[in-house]
Amino acid sequence: MLSGKSAKKMGNFSHSAGGTKHGGTRGIITTLIGIFFGFFLGLSFPMWSLNKFTLSSSLLPIPDLSKHDNQQMRPLPQVSSENGCNSSSTEAPKVNDTSKILVQSKPRGAEKLPPGIIAAESDFYLRRLFGDPKEDLTFKQRYLVTFTVGYNQRNNIDAVVKKFSENFTILLFHYDGRTTEWNEFEWAKRAIHVSVPKQTKWWYAKRFLHPDIVAPYEYIFIWDEDLGVEHFDAEEYLKLVRKHGLEISQPGLEPDRKLNWLMTKRINGSEVHKKVEEPPGRCRDPHLPPCAAFVEIMAPVFTREAWRCIWYLLQNDLVHGWGFDLALRKCVEPAHEKIGVVDAQWIVHQSFPSLGNQGVSRNGSAPWQGVRDRCGKEWAMFNSRLRDAEIAQERASGGP
Ligand SMILES: *[C@@H]1O[C@H](CO)[C@@H](O)[C@H](O)[C@H]1NC(C)=O
Ligand SMILES: *[C@@H]1O[C@H](CO)[C@@H](O)[C@H](O)[C@H]1NC(C)=O
Ligand SMILES: *[C@@H]1O[C@H](CO)[C@@H](O)[C@H](O)[C@H]1NC(C)=O
Ligand SMILES: *[C@@H]1O[C@H](CO)[C@@H](O)[C@H](O)[C@H]1NC(C)=O
Ligand SMILES: *[C@@H]1O[C@H](CO)[C@@H](O)[C@H](O)[C@H]1NC(C)=O
Numbered sequence: 001m002l003s004g005k006s007a008k009k010m011g012n013f014s015h016s017a018g019g020t021k022h023g024g025t026r027g028i029i030t031t032l033i034g035i036f037f038g039f040f041l042g043l044s045f046p047m048w049s050l051n052k053f054t055l056s057s058s059l060l061p062i063p064d065l066s067k068h069d070n071q072q073m074r075p076l077p078q079v080s081s082e083n084g085c086n087s088s089s090t091e092a093p094k095v096n097d098t099s100k101i102l103v104q105s106k107p108r109g110a111e112k113l114p115p116g117i118i119a120a121e122s123d124f125y126l127r128r129l130f131g132d133p134k135e136d137l138t139f140k141q142r143y144l145v146t147f148t149v150g151y152n153q154r155n156n157i158d159a160v161v162k163k164f165s166e167n168f169t170i171l172l173f174h175y176d177g178r179t180t181e182w183n184e185f186e187w188a189k190r191a192i193h194v195s196v197p198k199q200t201k202w203w204y205a206k207r208f209l210h211p212d213i214v215a216p217y218e219y220i221f222i223w224d225e226d227l228g229v230e231h232f233d234a235e236e237y238l239k240l241v242r243k244h245g246l247e248i249s250q251p252g253l254e255p256d257r258k259l260n261w262l263m264t265k266r267i268n269g270s271e272v273h274k275k276v277e278e279p280p281g282r283c284r285d286p287h288l289p290p291c292a293a294f295v296e297i298m299a300p301v302f303t304r305e306a307w308r309c310i311w312y313l314l315q316n317d318l319v320h321g322w323g324f325d326l327a328l329r330k331c332v333e334p335a336h337e338k339i340g341v342v343d344a345q346w347i348v349h350q351s352f353p354s355l356g357n358q359g360v361s362r363n364g365s366a367p368w369q370g371v372r373d374r375c376g377k378e379w380a381m382f383n384s385r386l387r388d389a390e391i392a393q394e395r396a397s398g399g400p
Helices: 004-018 050-059 099-104 151-161 180-184 186-190 201-208 234-243 304-313 324-331 367-396
Strands: 027-030 036-039 143-149 168-174 192-195 219-223 248-253 301-303 339-349
Touching (some): 143 151, 143 201, 151 168, 180 186, 234 339, 248 324
Parallel strands (some): 143 219
Antiparallel strands (some): 027 036, 248 301
């Protein structure tokens, strides 16, 4: 593992060398390894705590995602078949393998290259600027945890990070542009920092967590900043996730609060649960949301394999993620067995008023109203897109 000291040096080096710290564009992606990219952001949508949307989402009707569930689950159309779900090997193909490899395993765009040189995947491991590259990585973290943060929540994030062992790479998405201040925490010096103003967790996830980039990480936590983790330990959590075969999971939520869904509420005395009984009429099918097969978007944990599919399902304009939780099950089969809530390692949803009022006030309505409306709009678009895609696929494969 790279020491904080050398990481800091690199940060300093990059500041003096790059000189882009106060660049003209508003979006600056910063990492401590000293790579800076500046780019213009066409979007200036306000951000809002995702949690509040989740809490208020019961006000909206639950869209009918179950329409096509009686049919056999089919894989989603692959965006890039050459580089689809089978390309998870982290090793370059053996040069002396059969011609099959020459044809099949080259990612799109790499056809001209000899397979032995193709580096199809990457990682967030920090490297030194000097010495033998082979000796850079004395330790490779096996898991990845990301937090979407503002500086005001630093003390909570500091407490949360302490529940994640050295086996985790820590990646912070900063929505308020404040990154260097975090160096007051020792761990922040070896974390990866990505800073783009006023974007949401799922915007960052789509852009910076491509499955080929996060390929070395067995589990990926994509978390909000306002979670209380007094009763949570990440390594213990993963033991239970493995034991119960969960591909998509979240920690149980402290039950003495008003929650939207029973599914994500912690059950005292249980290790893991995969289904609940909602009041009569709420669940048409006991294997489908909201009775089973979903977790909420505030603190999900994915296996590498599940994330590879989820990333493709995530739309570029589904930035608030409303309704995404109900669709996650499209990526695992059978969903009611592979999606679950870990009761024995649980969290409290604290609902800090983080970026709540960064919406834009229009026509006299409260700023959050515009953000909320947008959430519903995204959700509706996502639903009809998904439905259309499924119908098109059924037709193409000779279905009804
Ligand atoms: C993935 O690989 C397995 C065996 O290597 C093969 O049976 C399967 O058809 C492949 N799936 C896809 C989608 O290419
Ligand atoms: C291919 O490489 C493997 C080791 O990677 C070796 O055992 C095998 O003999 C090689 N085959 C040929 C045909 O060279
Ligand atoms: C980190 O992972 C290794 C390998 O699985 C394990 O032995 C070790 O206990 C883990 N560290 C902690 C703090 O759990
Ligand atoms: C969980 O159950 C145990 C024993 O059944 C009880 O002592 C404890 O207070 C309960 N905890 C909560 C948070 O309800
Ligand atoms: C504001 O009001 C005007 C006129 O009533 C309307 O055309 C416009 O769409 C409204 N804008 C928003 C954001 O609601």
